[in-house]
Structures are given as structure tokens and as C-alpha cells.
Amino acid sequence: MSADIVVPALGESVTEATVAQWLKKVGDSVARDEPLVELETDKVTLEVNAAEDGVLEEIVADSGATVEVGARLGVLGSGSGAKKAAPKAEAKPAAPAKEEPAPKSAAKDEETEDSSADGIFMPAARKLAEEHGLDAGALKGTGKGGRITKEDVQKAIEGGAKPAAAPSPTPAAGGTSIDIPAFSRPDSAPRPKKDREERVRMTKLRKTIATRLKQAQNTAAMLTTFNEVDMSALMATRAEYKEGFEKKHGVKLGFMSFFVKACVTALKELPAVNAEVDGDDLVYKNYYDIGVAVGTPQGLVVPVLRDADTLSFAEVEKNIGDLGRKARDGKLSMADLTGGTFTISNGGVYGSLMSMPILNPPQSAILGMHKIQERPVVVDGKIEVRPMMYLAVSYDHRIIDGREAVTFLVRVKECLEDPRRVLLDI
Template sequence: MATEVKVPTLGESITEATLGAWLKQPGDPVAADEPIASLETDKVALDVPSPVAGVMGEQRVKEGDNVSVGAVIATIEAGGSAAATPPVADANPPGPGETPTLKGDETAPVAADAGGEESGESNLTLSPAVRRAVLENHVDPSKIKGTGKDGRVTKDDVLTAAKAQKAEAPAPSVAAPAPPSAPSSAPAAPPRSAAAGERREERVRMTRLRQTVARRLKEAQNTAAMLTTFNDVDMTAVMEARARYKDLFEKKHGIRLGFMAFFVKAAALAARDVPSVNASIDGDEIVYHDYLDVSVAVSAPQGLVVPVIRDAQALSFAEIETTIADFGNRAKAGTLTIEEMQGGTFTISNGGVFGSLLSTPIINPPQSAVLGMHRIEERPVVKGGQIVARPMMYLALSYDHRLIDGREAVTFLVRMKEALEDPTRLLIDL
């Protein structure tokens, strides 16, 4: 008896997804709760688990198809067979040097390397981004030790294996000259080689996540009256505080003290003085929040995702850093949930980790402001009448001018600058 596999509930207001990749093929053994397909939604990629143990049956949709919540995408056939049905060999045995053929559309199983370690089944369950990386870098995923959740292979694992494979590649050997052949009346064709200036193109369908990001960013530009204001911050005090307490902090809390906690706390302090930065427009009403839910951009295999730190104004430095580290790890493993990326009231984007000096970030509706952090670099500044070198960072606040006046935007950045240049303000609430 076959069990239907349906598209699970995807989250609030999300009714449709795109089938990114099949992780199991018909005939493959499937354990209960084992992922059989990967879905791409507007916000994240998530796996569809098998409701029962058995054998993968019919695939009712193709990769790239749109599917609705509750739609049947596959069936799981009953049976405890641990292996797929063996291929049927051709009636005519192959001759010496010939490759055996299979009947119909059957595929020969891949033999395990003799003496090699058996690869875990979870390592072969690949997300769309990992599958693409495997194909582009020509590596064998079964030989890669996964560092993701439950030992799954991540994109970083594939890239690391590709680098190691290139480093171990032997130098090309010189082929022996071919023996002379019988003369021919037709002139020999010159050897064909790739042109040095060959131009190539590749068309790749945009993922649902990228389509949604593109649409929402354009909607933000079309709807909001966006403006960006800038300031710079002397990071000397923050860097000295980190250097002085980082070892004690990590020993006590089990997490490194980063820059983001300082900025989140400073934003919470500034938003209390300038509440419009943490507000939003709903029709002809302004919604003010007495809490600060900070969306933080983190890297994931499919691109940047923006999980939310809830009630950031009430969290300690250790709680903020622990939450951010957890988001980063689960973003790489692809295990962030949709609920964790909904409902932010303010966004902080750290382009400095990629080397950005200055930018004008785009707000994420319905939010009304986004703070852009940038790289820290020593620049000459005047202090006490003397020109000195100080570690400086540019801050950029993009905001919706329909709600936030220029005076309020500048005041918000000044409050953040004061708190970061004198972190004691964060402790005594000034």
C-alpha cells in the first residue's frame, strides 16, 4: 500500500513553494522522517520528510515545479527492502573490453570503493546549492565528510574537497608519439582545441528565494521614500573592551564576544530615544513597537537570509552573541525555520565582513529603517588638535522619509555613535 507525501505547512501567509530537488529517486530505500525532497519558499529552503519507512515510489512533480500546501508530490511504497531492485542484465553477455548494458531505463548501482569508509546515507542527501556545487567542481559527494546537521554535506564542504582535489591532482604526463599510420590521400584535419577567447553563457533559473528578494527590494524602492544618512564611529573603545574581556567572556558564556552585540545594544538604546526608527506604516496608521526585534543578515548556501533576534532590548551581550552564532550555524546547515525570519522591526546588515567600505542598504518592508555596518580601517582623524590614526567605521542608516524625518535619522545615528565610542553608556543606560 502506497503512502502519499504531501507538501507540509510552510508558515504564516506562505501557500506555495518550488520543488528545488529530489533527494530520493524511485526505488531508493527511505527511512521514516528522512528527507526525500527539498522545497524553496519565499524565505528558506526546507526538506520534505517521508511520513513512513519504505521505498520511494512515484514522483508526481518535477524539479522546478510550483506546488501548493497539501499537494501530493510523491508516494512511499510499503516494504523493508534495503536496496533498490537490481538491474536486469542484457541477455547477450558483453565481450572482452565491452561495458555491460542494462535493459530499459534502469541504472547501474555505484559500487563502493574497496577498503574505503562507508559513507553515511545522510551525506548523500544534498540540497540544491550543494548539488550545484558538486556538479560545478566535479567532486564525489560520497567521499566528503559532511559538517552539517546529522553529517550532511554543506556547500563549504564541497568547496574544501574541490580545493584538496586540485592540490592532489598529478602533473599531466607527456603522451608517447603515435606510431606512423598508412598514408592517406586526404589531408589530416588539424587538432581541435578550445579558443583562448571563447565566450560562454549559462542560463540558470532564479530560485524562488532570489525572485522574492528581487521583488521585495523593488517594491521597497517603489513604495518608500528612501533616503540614507551617514556617520562615522571611532571603534577604539569597543575594540579595547573586546580585547580586555574576550577571554573571560568566552570562558564564562562559551561564546566569543563579537561586534554585533555592541551594535544591537546601541540600536536598542537609540531606538528608545527615536521610536519612529523602530516603527512601521500600516495603511494610514503608524505602528510603534515597545520591543526591538532585530533582523540580522547571515550567509547561507542559497544566499543571505535574515533571521530575527526577538526582544533584543532585553537580552544580554551573551544572549545576543549566542543567538547570532546559532543563526549562522543553522543557516549553513539549512535548518532555519520560516518563523525565525518573520516579524522583524529593524534590520542590521554587516557588509564589513565582506570588505565593504560604504553602502546604501535598502529597507525591508514593512520595516522603516535599516542600519549598514562596514569595515573598520585606520584613518587620520583630529583628536585634541592632533592628527592621529584611529580605527574608524562608516555607519549608514537608510530610512523611509514618509515616517522618519532627517532630524530623527541623524539623531539616531548620533546616539549610536555616542554609545559605541563610550560603551559605558550601554551599561548605565545613557
């Protein structure tokens, strides 16, 4: 008995997907829960597994096809005896055919032409002509088959033959032309682009990223404000406690947990930064689901830390580590990617010193972290070298005023420069 393989429910607001690749071929035996095909949505890549043991009898939607929820992808036959598709165009002859040698005269002609340096020059003659830059068209061959000998070149030199003015391909037997390196095309000649280009179909994830980022630019009144933070105290705190933290919690103490906690503290004070515009309404959210942007080979994704205000430092670090691994392995679920209220993007891991992050709709603000770099700063009237980081907050001016955006960033700066504020929630 056969059963249809269908597109499963893809998650909130997702109605269609693209068939990324089939993991099995028609005729392959599959076990229950074994992956059959990968589907790519605008947010995640997911696998469709076999509902039972059987054989893949038919593929209905090929790779690259766009399919909706509930659409047929293929047919799975029950048991191991389901029919297999015949292999395509791989029929073998009953007996190996003997390879007939090429006609002796043709093989001999080809060998002679190769050994005569492109079919017109004898080797010594060719070298001498190159040294004097002679035009091949001005030389007359007296050798066998009209080939040009060394003596022919010497006579041309003594007779004052003119050097070649431009490259000139020489026709070979059969009407094809052969380029002679001595008279190659000029360096200024354009190189063909066709063989140096690769056209790749844009993935659904990449198209969605492009659409959403352009949507943010077109619909939001987006501005960016900057500040800088002295990371000395935070780095000292981390260095002092990182070994004990890792021994107790089994996870390394990074910078992201401090930034998440600092942002939550600032968001509580300035609720407009945690809100969104919905038509003619402003939606203020009294929960803090913090998105953490992660770069993957497939594109940028933003998995979400749920209720970050209730998480400990260790829980924040563990969740960020788990989400980062799932993102790089393509294992994020729809639940991991939906519902964020505010986003943190760390361009510093790639060496970015300063940037203007783009909003992640429908959110109204995003914090950009950057590279920590030692710079001279004035501290108590003295110039000191401190590890500094530029911070940037891009925000939607339709809902967030400049005062709120600047105050938010100052609160984040204060929490990072004095980590005790985060622990005491002040």
C-alpha cells in the same frame, strides 16, 4: 498500503514552494523521519520526511515544479516489499558481443593522414613553410598522394612564392576541413559565447530577494545618512574583557552585541525608526526584534533576534552564532525569519568601506556597518590615527524625518564610542 507525500504547511504568508531536489529515487527503501525531498520557499529550504518506513513508489512532482501547500509530491508504499521501478535503458546483452576490428584499409588511411601533418604536408616541409610564411594554396605537392615534400617547399621559395595573406583551412578527405596552426584565424576573430555561458534557473529565494529589494526601491521614499564612529574605546573594552567573558559564558565577545544594544537604545528614544507604514496607518512597535543580515551561498537571509532588549550580551552573541550557523547550513525555520522590526547589515566582513543598504520591507530603517580602518582624525586639536568605521542608515522618509534619522545614528555612535552608555542605558 500506500500513502501520499504532501507539501506541509510552510509558515506565515507562504502558500507555495519549488521542489528543489529529491533525496530518494523511486524504489528506494526509506526509514521513518528520513528526508525524502527538499522544498525551497521564498524564505527557507526545508525537508519533507517520511511519515513511516516504506518504499518510494512514485514521484508526482519532479525537481523544479512549483507546488502549493497540501499538493501531492509522491507516493510512499508501506513495508520493504513495495514494487520498485524498473531501471531505465540499462538492459545488458545476454553475452558480450565481440568488438569487430575496423577495416584494415580504413585504419591505415587514417594513420597515414595523421602522420602526414594534417594530411597535406610532410613534417619537414610543414616546418619550412611555416618559417617562410608560404601560402599553402601556392604549393604543389609531388609526394605520394599529392603530399607536399620539403623539396616542393624549397622550389617554391627559390621561385619567389608569396607569403600567406590570410588563414586558410585545408579540406581533408571526406569534405571536412582541418585548421592548420601555421595559418590560424586572426586574434581579432570573435570567440563563440555559447560554450562559455551557463544558464541556471533562478531559485525561489533569489527571486524573492530581487522582488523585495526592487519593491523597497519602488515604494519607499528611501534616503541614506552617514556618520563615522571611533572604535578605539569599544575595541579596548572588548580586548580587556574578552577572555573572562568567554570563560564565563562559553562564547566569544564580538562587536555585534554592542551594535545590537546600541541600536535598541537609540530605537527606544526614536520610535519612528522602529515603526512601519501599513497603508494609511503608521504602526509603532514597542518591541525590538532585530534582524541580522547573513550572506549564504543561496543568497542573503535575515534571521531575527527576538526581544533583543531583554537579552544579555552573552545571549545576543550565542543567538547570533546559532542563527549564522543555521543560515549557512540551510536549517533556518520560518519562525527564524519573520517579524523583524529593524535590521543590521555588516558589509565590513567582506571589506566594504561604505555603502547604502536597501530597506528590508516592511521595516522602515536599516543600519549598515562597514570595515574598520585606521585613519588620521583630529582629537583635541591633534592629528591621531584611530580605528574608524563608517556607519550608514537608510530610512523611509514617509515615516522617518531627517532629524530623526540623523539623531538615531548619532545615538548609536555615542553608545559605541562610550560603551558604558549601553550598560547604563543612557
